[in-house]
Amino acid sequence: MNRQPIITLTTDFGTADGYVGAVRGVILSICPQAVIVDITHEIPPQDVAHAAFSLHSAARYYPPGTIHLAVVDPGVGTDRRHICVTSGDQVFIGPDNGLFSPFMGEDATVIELAENEFWLEAISLTFHGRDIFGPVAAHLGCGVEPGKLGPEIQDPVLLASWKNVIRPGRLEGAIVHIDHFGNCMTSFTPDQIESMGPFSIWMPGNGSAPESGIIRNTYADVDLGEACWLVGSVGLVELAVNGGNAEQTFGIERGDPVMIESKE
C-alpha cells in the first residue's frame, strides 16, 4: 500500500483554543489520509528564530517526503509572501520570514504560493495557517506538485545566522538557542572544539557562568546541581546544570557571546 502522507505542525498557537484543531480539520477535509504529527505548538509567541531551531532539530528525523507546516507569523495580513521550500527530501510550508533558514542550503527550491485554487475560498487576514498554509500542505500531501503552487523565487527572507569568528587559537561564538529545561546551546560543534587540542570555554561578560577545559558527555557526569558544558542531543555544545536550569542560574539570554581559546 502507498504510505500515508505525513504533515507536521510547528506553531505558536498554544493548545488552549480551537485554532490548531481548525487547522487539523482543514487538512483532513482536503486530504483525509494525511497523518498529522505535532512538533510543537508552544513556540514563544512570534519568536521566528526559536521556531526555526526547533523545527531544524526535529525535521531531520522524519521520513523522505514529509511535509512540514510551520506558522510563526508576526507579519500575517501584511504583504509578506507565503512560501513552499523543497530541501533535501522534505518540504516546508509557511510564511516567508526566515522560519526555514536552516533548510535554505544550495539544493533548496523556493516557490511563492500564488495559486489561490489551493487555498480556502474565504481568506481571513489573521489566520493564514488555517486558510492558506494548511490547505496547501494538504494538497501537497495528496499529490499536487510544488511547481503548481506558484513561481520560483530567488530571494527568500533569511535569518541572520550565527557565524563563529575564527581567530588564531580562538573561536568566538554565541548562545543560539535555549530550551525549556534552560539548557543553553552554543554555535559550536564538538568537532570544532576537539580540533583545538587543550582549550578553555567561557562566556565573556557573564562572570557567573563557569569556565572549563572539559566537554562532558552527559548530565550525570557532574553532581546534582552542578553546571557543565556538554555535547547536547542536537549535536551542539551546550551549558547545562544537572537537575537544574542554566538559563536562570546564570541569567543567560540568546545571543550572549561564548568564547573558546586554545591552551596549547
Added chain:
Amino acid sequence: MNRQPIITLTTDFGTADGYVGAVRGVILSICPQAVIVDITHEIPPQDVAHAAFSLHSAARYYPPGTIHLAVVDPGVGTDRRHICVTSGDQVFIGPDNGLFSPFMGEDATVIELAENEFWLEAISLTFHGRDIFGPVAAHLGCGVEPGKLGPEIQDPVLLASWKNVIRPGRLEGAIVHIDHFGNCMTSFTPDQIESMGPFSIWMPGNGSAPESGIIRNTYADVDLGEACWLVGSVGLVELAVNGGNAEQTFGIERGDPVMIESKE
C-alpha cells in the same frame, strides 16, 4: 479504500495526567481504525460556554461524518443526560449541559444515550469520558447508527445565547468569548456593522476600551501595542491589541456589553 473515521476530542482534562490517554485507548480498543484528533484539552475547568465556542469555531472545518467527542462535565455522576447530536453532516457526543448549543439548529436530531451495550462494562461515576462517551464515539466510528444508541429527545439543555438587541440606529451586543491571546470577540458580524453606514463601536461601562468608527482587517494595521476593533478569524468583530492582550489591558470579561451606534 474507505476513509478512516475521524473522532475529535475537546475536554477540560488537561494533558498532565493519563486521563486523555485512557480515553484514546478505549476508542482504539473498540475502533482500531479511528483517527483521533485533538481540538483542545485546555478548556478552563467546567467552562461549558468556552468549550461550546471553541468547538464551534473548529468543527466547521472537519469533513462530513466527523464525530466530535466533547467532555466538559460539571454534572458528572448526577442525573444529567448523555446525548448524541446529529447536526448537518457531523455528529456530537457528550453530556447534555448546553455544550452543543451552537449545533442545535432546526436540522439537529438529539438522542439520549440509553443503551449501555455501547458503554464500558464498569461505569465509574466520575469519568464518563472514558466509560460512556469514548466508547459510544468509537462504536459510531465503526458503523453503529445513532438511532441504536437510545430514544430521540426534544428538550436538550441549551446555553442562554447572546441575542443582539436591535434598536433604531443602534445595536446592543456583548463580548461572547475571550481566547488565550486575550482577543475579545463580540456578538457582531462584520455584515451587521457594514449595513449601518458610518458608525461608532464602544463598550459602555468600560472607560478604557477604545471607541472607534473603523473595523480593521488585521493586527498589523495598527502600531505595536495599539488596540483596534477588527474582523477576527472566526468571523466575528473582536477587540485586540497588536502584539498585546486586550483582555488584560482593558479588564474585559465575557458578557461585558458592546454597543454600535449609527453616525448617519
Added chain:
Amino acid sequence: MNRQPIITLTTDFGTADGYVGAVRGVILSICPQAVIVDITHEIPPQDVAHAAFSLHSAARYYPPGTIHLAVVDPGVGTDRRHICVTSGDQVFIGPDNGLFSPFMGEDATVIELAENEFWLEAISLTFHGRDIFGPVAAHLGCGVEPGKLGPEIQDPVLLASWKNVIRPGRLEGAIVHIDHFGNCMTSFTPDQIESMGPFSIWMPGNGSAPESGIIRNTYADVDLGEACWLVGSVGLVELAVNGGNAEQTFGIERGDPVMIESKE
C-alpha cells in the same frame, strides 16, 4: 487489513521544544504505518513514580499488542539498562528504573535491549528516547520479535510499592498519587474498605484533612468547595474537594499516611 501498530508515548519532555517531535519522526521513519498516541508529556521532571502511576491508569484501556514507550530517565547516559517488558498482551519500552513496576507481575518477561542494530546509528548520551527507545518501539511495531532485542533478565529495578499494613480492625496505607486536579489517591480499594463494616478514614498527622465514615460515589454528592473521600476513576479511594484542589487545601504530599479503622 492488518491493524496498524499502536505506539503510546509517556514522557517528561514537555511539549515546548521539538524533542517529542523528533521521537515521533524517528518512529515514523522506521515504521511509517505506526499510529502514535500520546498518554502525557507532562510528567513532573524525573518523577518515575508519577509516570508509573499515570501509565498504569491508562495502559489497561489499550488494545492487545499496544507498545508503550515511556521515558522518564534521570539516569540517562549512566550504565542503567534499557529494557523491554512483555506483560499480559502489551509491551513496554524504556529505562530500567522502576517505571514499569506496575506491570512486573508473574507473567512479565523482561529483556535487556542489547542489540544495537535496532537503534539509531549515532547514539547521544542524553536523549535515548530518540536514539534507542523510539527506534526499538518502531521495530517492534513493524514486526520484530522482543526476543531479538537482547537477553532476558531476572532482576529489573522495581519501585518500592505501597503495601497496606493490615492490623486487627485497622488498615494503614498512604497517598500514592496526586493528579493535576489535586485529587489525592490512597492505596485503598473500595473493596478493602467495604469488608470492614462501619469504619472511619483519616490522615494521621494532618489535622486539616477530614475524617469520615462515608466513601462517596461522585464529587457532586457534596456541596461545592466541600471535601470528601470517594471512589476515584482509577479504582482507588481518593480525597477530593468538589470544584477545588485537595492537595493545596490540606497541604498533602505523596507518601502521607492514611488510616482506616473499623467502628464495629
